[in-house]
Amino acid sequence: MVVTTTISDSDEHLHSTFASRYARTSLPKFKIPLGSMPKDAAYQIVKDELMLDGNPRLNLASFVTTWMEPECDKLMMASINKNYVDMDVYPVTTELQNRCVNMIAHLFNAPVGESETAVGVGTVGSSEAIMLAGLAFKRKWQAKRKAQGKPYDKPNIVTGANVQVCWEKFTRYFEVELKEVKLREGCYVMDPTKAVEMVDENTICVAAILGSTLTGEFEDVKLLNELLSKKNEETGWDTPIHVDAASGGFIAPFLYPELEWDFRLPLVKSINVSGHKYGLVYAGVGWVVWRSKEDLPDELVFHINYLGSDQPTFTLNFSKGSSQIIAQYYQFIRLGFEGYKDIMESCMENAKLLKQGITKTGQFDILSKDIGVPLVAFSLKDSSRYTVFQISESLRRFGWIVPAYTMPPDAEHVSVLRVVIREDFSHSLAERLVFDIEKVMKEMEELPPRVFESDHFTLDHMQRNKADEQHLRKKSKNADEGKKEICSYWRRISDKKTSSVC
Numbered sequence: 001m002v003v004t005t006t007i008s009d010s011d012e013h014l015h016s017t018f019a020s021r022y023a024r025t026s027l028p029k030f031k032i033p034l035g036s037m038p039k040d041a042a043y044q045i046v047k048d049e050l051m052l053d054g055n056p057r058l059n060l061a062s063f064v065t066t067w068m069e070p071e072c073d074k075l076m077m078a079s080i081n082k083n084y085v086d087m088d089v090y091p092v093t094t095e096l097q098n099r100c101v102n103m104i105a106h107l108f109n110a111p112v113g114e115s116e117t118a119v120g121v122g123t124v125g126s127s128e129a130i131m132l133a134g135l136a137f138k139r140k141w142q143a144k145r146k147a148q149g150k151p152y153d154k155p156n157i158v159t160g161a162n163v164q165v166c167w168e169k170f171t172r173y174f175e176v177e178l179k180e181v182k183l184r185e186g187c188y189v190m191d192p193t194k195a196v197e198m199v200d201e202n203t204i205c206v207a208a209i210l211g212s213t214l215t216g217e218f219e220d221v222k223l224l225n226e227l228l229s230k231k232n233e234e235t236g237w238d239t240p241i242h243v244d245a246a247s248g249g250f251i252a253p254f255l256y257p258e259l260e261w262d263f264r265l266p267l268v269k270s271i272n273v274s275g276h277k278y279g280l281v282y283a284g285v286g287w288v289v290w291r292s293k294e295d296l297p298d299e300l301v302f303h304i305n306y307l308g309s310d311q312p313t314f315t316l317n318f319s320k321g322s323s324q325i326i327a328q329y330y331q332f333i334r335l336g337f338e339g340y341k342d343i344m345e346s347c348m349e350n351a352k353l354l355k356q357g358i359t360k361t362g363q364f365d366i367l368s369k370d371i372g373v374p375l376v377a378f379s380l381k382d383s384s385r386y387t388v389f390q391i392s393e394s395l396r397r398f399g400w401i402v403p404a405y406t407m408p409p410d411a412e413h414v415s416v417l418r419v420v421i422r423e424d425f426s427h428s429l430a431e432r433l434v435f436d437i438e439k440v441m442k443e444m445e446e447l448p449p450r451v452f453e454s455d456h457f458t459l460d461h462m463q464r465n466k467a468d469e470q471h472l473r474k475k476s477k478n479a480d481e482g483k484k485e486i487c488s489y490w491r492r493i494s495d496k497k498t499s500s501v502c
Contacts (some may be wrong), residue, residue, distance in 0.1 A: 017044045060419045061403040063277040067424035072330045082322035093322045096329040097122045105289045108262040120289035126246035127166035129272035129288035134170045137204040139297045158198045159207040160190025161408035182410045188215050192224040205240050211248030216373030221261040240269040247373045249273030254341040269295045275328045285324035347374035350430050351421040357434030374421040386444040388415045394440040
């Protein structure tokens with residue numbers, strides 16, 4: 001006799017993911033669900049949710065690497081379960097980190113011998129690296145002030161207003177006063193002369209940026225070193241310099257080897273760089289290197305032995321993955337100096353191509369410089385009909401994520417679009433982006449004007465209330481003031497879409 005067996009739905013042997021009950025109910029948002037679900041259903045549901053994310057390759061707001069070779073992907077997946085902090089268990093991974101630190105130190109011309117071990121550490125990014133460097137400066141300054149019998153409760157740091165937000169985090173978290181050199185229209189980096197004027201006996205360091213987040217421009221570290229050295233001689237202080245080379249640290253050595261910005265300058269005591277930017281590694285790795293052991297106070301280094309052996313550690317976190325460290329070493333030996341140079345030259349060529357295409361539209365002013373990080377920052381010549389924020393929003397229809405933002409004080413009235421050129425941004429993509437920008441501009445031109453020729457605002461189509469409209473009309477004395485008011489007002493209602501700067 002033949003026995004027929006029917007497999008029930010509960011057996012989960014035969015089912016359709018999209019016809020299952022798991023696809024017919026809302027996903028949990030606040031509490032862990034009581035029951036489980038099949039792995040393929042969970043995978044499909046999460047994958048479908050992620051389809052609504054933007055395309056990382058078209059995210060032109062970010063400096064962070066979005067493509068690596070398949071061979072490196074395999075290495076990273078093979079080590080994804082390694083906790084880097086277990087140095088005694090994974091000694092080879094620790095050795096790879098030390099090799100990376102040595103290579104970076106030599107790349108930045110640190111005064112170490114050929115076989116001498118450099119002083120540095122891998123971090124989860126430049127933000128952590130800056131926190132560690134800042135702490136080292138603060139502790140050294142405090143120790144000196146204590147020895148001199150002077151107050152040590154009001155440390156400050158001097159930077160440009162163009163610094164990344166991690167510097168503001170450092171000063172707020174670790175109680176250090178932030179003294180910012182204000183920007184001005186046409187100059188969007190720190191003025192070394194003004195920076196040195198702000199230095200006083202409580203300044204723990206001056207932070208210079210090699211590759212401004214806003215325009216990609218390199219600050220003049222050499223001039224800063226000269227001016228600060230002179231002030232130190234006159235005052236008897238020994239105020240040092242930290243270089244935030246998060247974006248430019250893996251560009252300048254390959255494209256501008258004669259540019260003096262690193263440890264060749266005597267006041268530069270520490271440098272941070274992002275491995276996950278132009279170090280060409282996926283997000284999650286940064287580096288900080290010190291000039292010598294004397295620049296890193298011993299009191300900041302912890303020693304632990306509960307993982308099996310004595311292990312020195314200087315980080316803000318404890319556990320972290322090993323994959324990015326391994327990937328960084330892979331890139332160093334895979335590409336070598338020649339490979340990095342070729343990639344950076346390619347990025348610069350594509351940046352120039354994009355710049356030429358944008359310039360040919362006749363609608364934009366280019367704010368970025370030829371020497372610096374490969375990016376193009378540009379502003380509208382005429383913002384009376386539409387703004388950079390509208391252009392940014394319209395480009396998303398084509399998949400492009402191009403950030404629009406305003407400059408820091410005292411250049412807040414300048415609104416900018418920025419395109420970061422990474423390794424995976426090709427010649428053809430640059431041409432396509434220019435085409436889509438031109439298409440968006442044409443569509444914008446066909447919209448109703450936002451300003452009358454009489455220099456007053458047409459605000460009805462923006463659905464502003466009458467009180468605001470009267471206020472803006474009264475303040476608009478001329479066309480220039482009118483444009484500034486439009487940008488200011490538009491920013492307030494732009495739904496915070498200017499936060500894509502990174």
